[in-house]
Amino acid sequence: MIPGASSFATRPSIITPSHDLYGPPTIWDFLGRHPGILTALTIIVSILILEQTRYRAKKQNLPGPSWTIPIIGKFKDSLNPTLEGYQKQWDSGELSALSVFHIFIVIASSNQYTRKIMNSPSYTEPCLVHSAKEILERDNWVFLTGKVHADYRRVLNSLFTRKSLAIYLKIQDGLARKTYATWMADTSASHASIMTKVRDFNMETSLRVFCGPHIPASAVREIAAKYWQITKALELVNFPLALPGTKVYGAIQARKVAMRWLEDAARKSKIAMQEGRDVECLLDAWVMENMTVNDSNGKNKRNFSDHEMAQVVLSFLFASQDAMSSGIIYMFQHLADHPDILAKIREEQLRVRAGDINIPMSLEMLDEMPYLQACVKESLRTKPPVMMVPYKAHQAFPITADYTVPKNSMVIPSLYPSLMDPKIYPSPHEFNPDRWLDPENSANKNPGNYLVFGAGAHRCIGVEYTTMNMATALGVAAITMDWDHLRTPESDKVQVIATIFPKDGCLLKFTPRST
Numbered sequence: 001m002i003p004g005a006s007s008f009a010t011r012p013s014i015i016t017p018s019h020d021l022y023g024p025p026t027i028w029d030f031l032g033r034h035p036g037i038l039t040a041l042t043i044i045v046s047i048l049i050l051e052q053t054r055y056r057a058k059k060q061n062l063p064g065p066s067w068t069i070p071i072i073g074k075f076k077d078s079l080n081p082t083l084e085g086y087q088k089q090w091d092s093g094e095l096s097a098l099s100v101f102h103i104f105i106v107i108a109s110s111n112q113y114t115r116k117i118m119n120s121p122s123y124t125e126p127c128l129v130h131s132a133k134e135i136l137e138r139d140n141w142v143f144l145t146g147k148v149h150a151d152y153r154r155v156l157n158s159l160f161t162r163k164s165l166a167i168y169l170k171i172q173d174g175l176a177r178k179t180y181a182t183w184m185a186d187t188s189a190s191h192a193s194i195m196t197k198v199r200d201f202n203m204e205t206s207l208r209v210f211c212g213p214h215i216p217a218s219a220v221r222e223i224a225a226k227y228w229q230i231t232k233a234l235e236l237v238n239f240p241l242a243l244p245g246t247k248v249y250g251a252i253q254a255r256k257v258a259m260r261w262l263e264d265a266a267r268k269s270k271i272a273m274q275e276g277r278d279v280e281c282l283l284d285a286w287v288m289e290n291m292t293v294n295d296s297n298g299k300n301k302r303n304f305s306d307h308e309m310a311q312v313v314l315s316f317l318f319a320s321q322d323a324m325s326s327g328i329i330y331m332f333q334h335l336a337d338h339p340d341i342l343a344k345i346r347e348e349q350l351r352v353r354a355g356d357i358n359i360p361m362s363l364e365m366l367d368e369m370p371y372l373q374a375c376v377k378e379s380l381r382t383k384p385p386v387m388m389v390p391y392k393a394h395q396a397f398p399i400t401a402d403y404t405v406p407k408n409s410m411v412i413p414s415l416y417p418s419l420m421d422p423k424i425y426p427s428p429h430e431f432n433p434d435r436w437l438d439p440e441n442s443a444n445k446n447p448g449n450y451l452v453f454g455a456g457a458h459r460c461i462g463v464e465y466t467t468m469n470m471a472t473a474l475g476v477a478a479i480t481m482d483w484d485h486l487r488t489p490e491s492d493k494v495q496v497i498a499t500i501f502p503k504d505g506c507l508l509k510f511t512p513r514s515t
């Protein structure tokens with residue numbers, strides 16, 4: 001008897017199969033005849049087991065799925081994010097875990113851990129969404145960290161001084177009036193989604209504030225039209241390769257178009273300032289700032305190239321286009337749904353303007369409009385355009401005594417739960433600007449919960465700019481227009497596209513203000 005034959009009789013051999021003797025061919029017979037396939041399968045199975053083992057080792061006791069979908073992980077969910085999905089994740093724990101395309105992700109929901117992530121630069125740094133480096137280019141200043149970041153940011157802070165803001169405010173006021181006139185002139189439209197209207201309005205405002213007369217109207221239209229490609233690519237994790245047909249590829253093409261115009265604007269701004277023309281926009285303010293610094297202190301000369309200046313403007317567009325559009329859309333929706341609050345805004349507007357609705361908004365006037373400012377603050381709190389900010393742990397980060405975020409993981413502070421904390425903001429979903437008017441209110445007593453603009457070294461550089469722009473857009477709207485909201489079952493549902501928008505697109509009808 002052949003040694004081992006008895007075992008062959010009970011278990012078909014993968015070495016010497018005999019169909020006649022042992023019944024129909026099995027998978028083992030097949031693999032026995034194709035050892036290459038067997039090896040490949042063994043390798044794949046080992047990789048999959050390793051993937052699960054590594055995921056579980058990183059996750060430890062954190063809430064989250066106990067195994068990850070091979071290779072893609074939660075990629076499908078990240079393609080179609082919903083507020084409900086995020087809420088489920090936040091509800092699962094102060095820290096929770098998941099994995100997408102082998103990227104291990106820790107999500108923080110509590111105010112304590114959220115702030116800790118944003119204030120621990122020795123362990124963490126912002127990484128924005130996965131596609132951001134492809135879209136903005138890797139050498140964009142927003143990816144700097146530590147001292148180089150702080151130094152660069154100091155230069156950019158000088159573009160948001162009160163003197164510069166006053167120049168931008170004039171542009172914002174003028175464009176709001178011009179834009180609203182076209183919205184009201186459109187008598188054909190009954191209630192219609194304001195998504196595109198507001199995005200175009202916001203893009204024109206941004207580009208005129210940033211580039212002034214140095215960018216032609218055709219370029220503003222072209223960038224506005226192409227920018228949607230960038231918005232669409234802002235998913236937490238994208239398909240890893242920027243191949244033609246992918247969203248990231250489309251976004252890169254849009255960036256190239258925008259950068260050509262922005263570089264051209266930087267070049268023209270330098271010429272205009274050298275010719276002694278007035279400062280009319282952010283680029284002009286920057287060029288003048290450089291010229292002044294260079295005159296008084298030749299040693300610390302830092303001349304920014306057209307490309308660098310264009311990259312900064314692109315980073316501002318990137319940071320503001322979706323967030324500001326979301327903020328303005330929700331502001332219109334909130335005020336349409338709260339006519340009593342809109343009436344108080346109007347009363348304040350007329351009082352500060354001494355009845356003259358044609359006076360352009362100024363910083364001094366804004367200072368005298370606390371109710372308007374409270375409405376902007378509350379609108380951003382109840383519908384924060386940015387709900388989470390992706391960071392990366394550049395080294396193992398002991399976030400709690402029991403858990404260390406592994407090096408190179410994504411670690412995501414969530415802003416939304418802090419802004420909805422019922423202990424700080426009773427009836428958190430209620431749009432209640434009054435909570436900001438009483439200095440003793442828990443909202444004012446706990447500024448650390450107001451995370452609309454983030455916290456720490458990378459806190460939004462455009463906070464004052466944003467507040468001023470939104471207040472102007474709303475103040476001018478309140479005195480020049482009436483707007484009616486067609487509420488639908490989707491009005492209060494949230495659609496997540498980079499930021500958040502009402503699911504029905506916010507259906508409004510604008511008419512000239514009758515009184």
Ligand code: HEM
Pocket residue numbers: 118126142153315316317319320323324327384385386389451452453454455456457458459460461462463465466
């Ligand atoms: C409603 C409007 C806006 C919201 C809700 C918003 C929110 C945010 C948030 C949450 C961050 C991340 C902060 C962090 O990591 O701690 C951020 C960063 C940033 N924002 Fe805004 N933002 C808005 C408008 C703007 C505007 C208008 C500009 C430019 C004019 C701007 C420029 C930036 C920049 C450059 C950063 C990165 C700062 C850095 O890394 O140093 N943002 N913003």
